[in-house]
Every structure is written in structure tokens, then in C-alpha cells.
Amino acid sequence: MxxxxxxxxxxxxxxxxxxxxxxxxxxxxxxxxxxxxxxxxxxxxxxxxxxxxxxxxxxxxxxxxxxxTVNYSEMFRDPDFFMKVKTDVFSYLESYPALRFWVAGCASGEEAFSMAILLKEAGYLERSIIYATDLNNKVLTAAREGVFTLGNTRTFSENYLLAAGKNSLSDYYHVAYNMAVISPEIRKKIVFSLHDLTGDGVFNEFQFISCRNVMIYFTLELRQNVFRLLYDSLSMLGFLCLGKRETLRYSGIEQNFKIIDSTLNIYQKIQ
Missing domain, CATH: 1.10.8 (Helicase, Ruva Protein; domain 3)
Known part of the structure; x- marks a missing residue:
């Protein structure tokens, strides 16, 4: 080395x-x-x-x-997070005629695909659009293709079942040339695009933002700047989700959020 x-x-x-x-x-x-x-x-x-x-x-x-840049992810990573979103967050979103989700730092798309599947099983996918962004164009290219090795699907399927998935994960992909390809129904609801959390600005208003396992790579000052961007991108009563090792503490905006889950770091914007 x-x-x-x-x-x-x-x-x-x-x-x-x-x-x-x-x-x-x-x-x-x-x-x-x-x-x-x-x-x-x-x-x-x-x-x-x-x-x-x-x-x-x-x-x-x-x-x-x-x-x-950091590019690791997996489908339904932290299954308890997805279960919590399904049980404690989706009920707030039920009355919206249109839903906008943002998966920030999406890597090769695993969390965005997971969220789309979750929305499909909850009956919300048709009125939802998921924006999945990253600053790494190479992984975004892979994400748009929605192709994974069959070896990865074993872990993905285990996570899906632990997240109380309703079906089999294989219902959402097909196999071609020993690779798993995410179904068009899931992919068509996701917009993958280039966005740098540390330099780019607000580009939409969202009811739900997931920015998990990204802040841990930033200094405190940069985290505060990114938190402000995420806050400005959220609609009132919208949800912000962070990773298990991340928190709104010292963000400068923590007083503007209600804690939905202090272990999974799920927050709701209240002012």
C-alpha cells in the first residue's frame, strides 16, 4: 500500500x-x-x-x-429502517395526491430500488417519483441499468424478508446472462441524476428525503451546510432519514424537527 x-x-x-x-x-x-x-x-x-x-x-x-467518493450500498440495507418507514411514515403520506422522494448519495441505486418496491407494496408507487442522486457518474450509469450479480441477490433477498416484504424479491427482477435486472415497472419511477450535496443547491421540494450513511464522511462544518440544503428541500411535515451512526445533533436545525425514531434517526420537519 x-x-x-x-x-x-x-x-x-x-x-x-x-x-x-x-x-x-x-x-x-x-x-x-x-x-x-x-x-x-x-x-x-x-x-x-x-x-x-x-x-x-x-x-x-x-x-x-x-x-x-463512497459507493457501497445494498438493497434493504438495515431492514428495521424500512419496516419503520412502512409502519410509521407511510401513514402520514397517504393523503398526498403526488409524492416526491429523494435518495441522496444513492450509489448504484440499491436504496432507490428498495424504496420503489416498498412503495409498490404499499400501493403508493403510481403517484410517486423517486429522485436518486450521486456525485459519482460511474455508479449512476450502473444504477440506471439496474443490473446486479446473482450473488448479491441472496443478501438482498434476506434483507427484504427481514423488512417484512410481502412477496419474493425475485418478483421485482428477472435473470438474464446470469445477472439480475430490476423490472421496468420499478425502474421507470426513479430518476437518476448527478448532484453534489456539498456544492449544488435545492432542485425540488420533497415529502421524504433519505440521506443515509453519507454525513459520516463529512466534517462538522460541511455537515451543517448539507443539513441546511436538506432542510430547504423538505416540505413542511416531510421526513428526513439519516444512517444509524448519524444524527441531527449539532446540525443547527435540530429544533425544526420532531424525532420519529431516535435509533434509526428518522425525523419530521415541523417548522
């Missing part, structure tokens, strides 16, 4: 921002350090070599950005 000094990482962050406009300055350093070291090891170079190859208009800086 190629080891990077913190001073070298700061130089790299500055160079990425100078070339691409993408700002990693608010990201937690230990996570960036690990990912940058892995990138350099995979490409058999050191920081000095990398800095020499990063240039305006070149593809390397964008490849590096893709590698430095």
Missing part, C-alpha cells in the same frame, strides 16, 4: 479543486487518506506522479474523484 502524508493529501485536494472545481476540503481526512492510498497502489504511482498527470480537461482527475 502506498502511504500518503496528510500534507500530500492537502496538496492533492487543492489540485483537484483547482482543476475540476470539486471540493473535498470538507471531507473527513482518514477516509480520504485510505481511498487515495488505495488509488495510488492500484495505479502504481506516488502522489508526485499523480500530481504531474492531473491536468485541465484530462480524464485522470475525474477518475480520481470517482475513486475517492
Amino acid at each position: 502506498v502511504l500518503i502524508e496528510y500534507s500530500e493529501l492537502e496538496t492533492l485536494i487543492g489540485r483537484i479543486h483547482e482543476i475540476s472545481g470539486f471540493d473535498f476540503s470538507g471531507y473527513a481526512r482518514p477516509s480520504l487518506l485510505r481511498r487515495a492510498s488505495r488509488y495510488l497502489t492500484q495505479h502504481t504511482m506516488n502522489v508526485k506522479d499523480l500530481l504531474l498527470h492531473i491536468e485541465p480537461g484530462g480524464g485522470i482527475v475525474y477518475d480520481l474523484i470517482q475513486e475517492l
Whole structure:
């Protein structure tokens, strides 16, 4: 593993921002350090070599950005979260003629597909639209295809059953060339698009926002900025969902929310 000094990482962050406009300055350093070291090891170079190859208009800086962003997810990850949404959140949304959901930091789409399936089984999918966004264009391309390895479907199916799914997860995908392909009925209700939580602004008003396991990679100052964006994007009485290791504490907006579940970090905007 190629080891990077913190001073070298700061130089790299500055160079990425100078070339691409993408700002990693608010990201937690230990996570960036690990990912940058892995990138350099995979490409058999050191920081000095990398800095020499990063240039305006070149593809390397964008490849590096893709590698430095976090892209892990799985369908129905944290099944108890999906059960709670189904039992304690959906009842609030029943009276809306149209529903807008935002899955922020969607990676390759697993949570967005899970939410669509949940909405389908609750009878809300036809009047819903799910916006799934990420800053990593490579994973968004994969998400739009809705294709997963059959090996992954075992874990996905186990999660689905633990989330009290009504059917079999296989009802929502078909198998082609040893891959699982999410059904068109589910995919057509999801809009995948590029969005940077740390730099882009409000683009719609939502009744439900899921931004799970994203904030843990940001510094406190950046988290506060992102929380403000999420707050401004929520309709009154809309819901904000965070990961189990995340909280609204010290966000600057916690007084504007009612806690629905303090363990699963589900909140409702009340002012």
C-alpha cells in the first residue's frame, strides 16, 4: 500500500479543486487518506506522479474523484429502517395526491430500488417519483441499468424478508446472462441524476428525503451546510432519514424537527 502524508493529501485536494472545481476540503481526512492510498497502489504511482498527470480537461482527475467518493450500498440495507418507514411514515403520506422522494448519495441505486418496491407494496408507487442522486457518474450509469450479480441477490433477498416484504424479491427482477435486472415497472419511477450535496443547491421540494450513511464522511462544518440544503428541500411535515451512526445533533436545525425514531434517526420537519 502506498502511504500518503496528510500534507500530500492537502496538496492533492487543492489540485483537484483547482482543476475540476470539486471540493473535498470538507471531507473527513482518514477516509480520504485510505481511498487515495488505495488509488495510488492500484495505479502504481506516488502522489508526485499523480500530481504531474492531473491536468485541465484530462480524464485522470475525474477518475480520481470517482475513486475517492463512497459507493457501497445494498438493497434493504438495515431492514428495521424500512419496516419503520412502512409502519410509521407511510401513514402520514397517504393523503398526498403526488409524492416526491429523494435518495441522496444513492450509489448504484440499491436504496432507490428498495424504496420503489416498498412503495409498490404499499400501493403508493403510481403517484410517486423517486429522485436518486450521486456525485459519482460511474455508479449512476450502473444504477440506471439496474443490473446486479446473482450473488448479491441472496443478501438482498434476506434483507427484504427481514423488512417484512410481502412477496419474493425475485418478483421485482428477472435473470438474464446470469445477472439480475430490476423490472421496468420499478425502474421507470426513479430518476437518476448527478448532484453534489456539498456544492449544488435545492432542485425540488420533497415529502421524504433519505440521506443515509453519507454525513459520516463529512466534517462538522460541511455537515451543517448539507443539513441546511436538506432542510430547504423538505416540505413542511416531510421526513428526513439519516444512517444509524448519524444524527441531527449539532446540525443547527435540530429544533425544526420532531424525532420519529431516535435509533434509526428518522425525523419530521415541523417548522
